[in-house]
Amino acid sequence: MAIVVHHLNNSRSQRILWLLEELGVDYGIRRYVRDAVTNLAPDALKAVHPLGKSPLVEIDGRVIEESGAIVQTLCERFGGGKWLPIPGTDEALRHLELMHFAEGSAMTPILLQLYTSRLGEAAAPLTPRIDEQLAAHFGYMEQILRPSGHFIGDDWTGADVMLSFPAEIALMQGRGAQYPRLSAFVASIHARPAWQAARAKGGDYFGM
Numbered sequence: 070m071a072i073v074v075h076h077l078n079n080s081r082s083q084r085i086l087w088l089l090e091e092l093g094v095d096y097g098i099r100r101y102v103r104d105a106v107t108n109l110a111p112d113a114l115k116a117v118h119p120l121g122k123s124p125l126v127e128i129d130g131r132v133i134e135e136s137g138a139i140v141q142t143l144c145e146r147f148g149g150g151k152w153l154p155i156p157g158t159d160e161a162l163r164h165l166e167l168m169h170f171a172e173g174s175a176m177t178p179i180l181l182q183l184y185t186s187r188l189g190e191a192a193a194p195l196t197p198r199i200d201e202q203l204a205a206h207f208g209y210m211e212q213i214l215r216p217s218g219h220f221i222g223d224d225w226t227g228a229d230v231m232l233s234f235p236a237e238i239a240l241m242q243g244r245g246a247q248y249p250r251l252s253a254f255v256a257s258i259h260a261r262p263a264w265q266a267a268r269a270k271g272g273d274y275f276g277m
């Protein structure tokens with residue numbers, strides 16, 4: 070089986086490398102570097118998928134798009150019964166909710182802030198609502214993070230992988246002291262040998 074990760078520096082794709090290292094799966098990396106001026110992905114990624122965004126993972130030539138679908142697929146195929154709750158349980162439903170929450174909800178105010186920050190004064194009418202939604206989503210993540218240090222149960226799941234990216238962004242925004250559980254969650258990920266191996270292979274990752 071041949072697995073190739075189409076990996077963009079400083080991106081969500083880093084969590085896919087982390088998961089593959091955790092799963093002990095052989096994979097190759099095809100690297101793409103953001104434009105120094107626009108910060109956008111290079112056009113070469115559009116040869117793999119029309120949107121030209123990362124991550125994309127190819128398994129035996131089938132290109133899988135969307136982080137959530139990639140994480141779910143990798144956990145199902147290579148998790149050996151770990152990394153996902155038992156199907157049909159309430160934990161499995163909770164896991165499904167959080168897998169979608171990560172990209173479908175948590176990333177929305179983060180991206181709105183990223184884009185409106187380029188508008189200068191023109192962003193002023195939007196800023197209070199975006200700030201309130203950032204606090205609501207990070208606060209929710211802080212609240213639901215379990216005493217085990219995981220979002221589901223007592224062990225690592227795909228939902229932890231998905232939520233690692235917005236949690237890291239909360240810390241990059243200087244909110245670590247405000248969200249101590251998210252801080253500890255990110256620290257526990259970054260201490261893992263698999264994360265460090267992925268980090269070494271992935272190239273730039275926001276100076277982490």
Ligand SMILES: N[C@@H](CCC(=O)N[C@@H](CS)C(=O)NCC(=O)O)C(=O)O
Nearest residue numbers: 080081109110122123124135136172
């Ligand atoms: N929901 C998608 C989002 C993909 C996405 O927006 N990726 C960003 C990297 S964090 C990207 O490729 N941006 C470069 C660009 O838009 O040019 C996923 O999770 O896979």
